[in-house]
Amino acid sequence: MSETEISNVLRDPRAVVRKFQARPQHEGNGAIVRRSIGRFELKYFDPFLVLDEFSISAPAGFPDHPHRGFETVTYMLQGAVTHEDFEGHKGTIRAGDLQWMTAGKGIVHSEMSAVQGTQKGLQLWINLSSKNKMIEPRYQELQSKDVAEVAKDGVKVRVIAGEALGAKSPVYTRTPTMYLDFTLQPGAHLQQPIPSKWNSFVYTLDGEGIFGSSKSSLTTAHHLLLLGNGDGLEAWNTSSKPLRFILVGGEPLGEPVVQFGPFVMNTQEEIDQTIDDYEYYINGFEKAKQWSSQTKLGLEF
Template identity: 35%
Template structure:
């Protein structure tokens, strides 16, 4: 990856380790990577959870006022919503859903076998909370890759070096899956005014000089608007397996955030209204959609 203009080198402000919460009524196992305890500190990213499930998974439930980005790491994710979208995502696929004014959807393991996913909740500005709902399948085969010696950037959203990912955004977000061979280095380019995180899925690497191991997330806060671009230096450990990172960045929205269950708004009164609207049927009917037939 080349840099055409001088870019400011980033630092890592903090490294955190995911918290395993274990089995519950929906999943076989769960971990919280970004907890919604201090959303101002992580804005525009609100939640990142890792889920392993077979049955029952996440049956019909509503969302409003946010976008969810679900990455399938292993297995097959069966999904559907009350806008008529339905399908099965293989490992590597990404489901980018704009809940907007309100949607009802479900996420299940195909044939109740196994799905291993990462789900990221993205904040939206007040002007976009109630936009029309939208669903995007961002398939691995349709995504561009930026390849350099020992490193591959699988671009999902945003633009790097003139190459753009296919995801459509209501708020500018750059997102990619980055793979580094043992000992490889990469200067990963991202806007200076973005807040960024790098979640280590596999392996070990130094992120801006800080050691980050599998299951840890490194945060880099915005540098300000004085520079256009910045670089996050990645250096994989020179032993063992490849390092695989999920790297997302976005400009903080810097508006009040109210979270309640599956809804994200700007005020507590708007959360109450979301619950009232859902129960009044204003999100539409809960689908009676059959499960996908086995191939």
């Protein structure tokens, strides 16, 4: 995104137009998530379907379940999670690691605690355009050491997708997306450009800070901030402790969205077809008929 190189001064910073706290709820098998996008207050923020901050402890997790029509981005903050699917792909992601999974026409997988203690992370669901909903599933995975990271003037950024402070992620995003993990030291000030036509939001993880305008009130952890129009985000850490948050932006698809749990298509007819495909093991779900994860079978991963 060349806009990140335009200037150190934003001409039209984005204001915070909506703010609410993500409260804990139960999901999966014994998992706790703070869901901010994908709940009743905010069903969809084009192109984003769900944002969960999850917390799980063994043996809890997300057992065998299907997806179609979108991508999941899992970013680990603490601990480790094992993943396996009916295509034979399996592995473990640990703190700082990233998995960008394109479900496409269909995948059945599981995500479970890999170690003792509490595993924490973020999972973002990104919608796919109609032309990409039925592509073959694939993965992009980065270990923490391979995630681009830059620190300057009290601002550190880990570039999950897109570009910031001159660093660029190798991740390819079918739906154009930026995903940046910022840590601001006390007294630090950030100006981060965002493509003008993209939707964008902030999700706060630790500490407290000011976003959008220097006159805004302090925002603490576990808050979602929807940003309005403008050319970028301005943020300040006026506290005595580090401030950590993610900034996510994406190009809106502008297409109809029909969602039925883990299936996201453009029409009700496509959803009905997806349910039939899954129930009858056809059109991308053929391997689901004979497959169960090792965790479900009680085997050691």
